[in-house]
Amino acid sequence: xxxxSQHPSWVICKSxxxxxxxxxxxxxxxTTMFWYRQFPKQSLMLMATSNEGSxxxxxxxxxxxxFLINHASLTLSTLTVTSAHPEDSSFYICSAREGLxxxxxxxxxxxxxxx
Amino acid sequence: QQPVQxxxxxxxxxxxxxxxxxxxxxxxxSVHWYRQKHGEAPVFxxxxxxGGEQKGHDKISASFNEKKQQSSLYLTASQLxxxxxxxxxxxxxxxxxxxxxxxxxxxxxxQVTL
Numbered sequence: 001x002x003x004x005s006q007h008p009s010w011v012i013c014k015s016x017x018x019x020x021x022x023x024x025x026x027x028x029x030x031t032t033m034f035w036y037r038q039f040p041k042q043s044l045m046l047m048a049t050s051n052e053g054s055x056x057x058x059x060x061x062x063x064x065x066x067f068l069i070n071h072a073s074l075t076l077s078t079l080t081v082t083s084a085h086p087e088d089s090s091f092y093i094c095s096a097r098e099g100l101x102x103x104x105x106x107x108x109x110x111x112x113x114x115x
Numbered sequence: 116q117q118p119v120q121x122x123x124x125x126x127x128x129x130x131x132x133x134x135x136x137x138x139x140x141x142x143x144x145s146v147h148w149y150r151q152k153h154g155e156a157p158v159f160x161x162x163x164x165x166g167g168e169q170k171g172h173d174k175i176s177a178s179f180n181e182k183k184q185q186s187s188l189y190l191t192a193s194q195l196x197x198x199x200x201x202x203x204x205x206x207x208x209x210x211x212x213x214x215x216x217x218x219x220x221x222x223x224x225x226q227v228t229l
Contacts (some may be wrong), residue, residue, distance in 0.1 A: 033218065034217075044217045046217070049216055103159055104147070106149075106157050109155065
């Protein structure tokens with residue numbers, strides 16, 4: 001149980017375009033989803049927290065207008081990187097938490113390369 | 116503030132033991148431990164909620180000290196499959212009704228060799 005999927009696994013896009021990443025909880029209802037970014041050989045840095053049906057809470061330094069998060073249902077959250085630039089190239093990972101559960105379950109991640 | 120892990124990296128021979136520490140400057144509500152292999156997402160290992168708690172499965176265990184500012188992960192009789200980067204994720208005390216979030220530590224790279 002507790003499986004989280006991400007799509008796509010990797011994406012290469014041109015500078016200036018937008019990219020959407022999907023995060024789905026397959027066998028549980030994710031009341032809270034988290035989006036992280038990880039640069040090579042570094043730790044995971046939380047970008048934003050989203051609760052189903054409400055606006056995402058962004059961490060300090062993360063641009064809301066650039067990283068659009070939508071948590072439209074209890075099983076799906078999307079992250080859209082708008083007007084992507086090479087410095088946005090990174091490993092983006094989502095995680096999901098069910099209700100009051102303490103555990104966070106991570107998706108397999110999406111590697112974004114902006115050329 | 117990001118928790119500090121030590122050591123930053125360790126190389127073990129198969130069968131040897133290792134200890135990874137995670138220290139916070141603030142009292143913590145909980146500590147989560149994850150292992151991440153290269154190019155993959157972190158995999159949940161365990162969570163500790165109470166000061167003084169210790170738990171484990173297989174040959175991996177962890178403790179959460181009484182003052183709730185430090186946690187240690189113990190790997191005994193290491194196997195090749197233990198190789199990866201270990202992260203602690205910490206939660207601080209927050210107001211009720213607010214979704215809690217994890218702050219990940221600096222990471223410890225573990226390599227197990229034959």
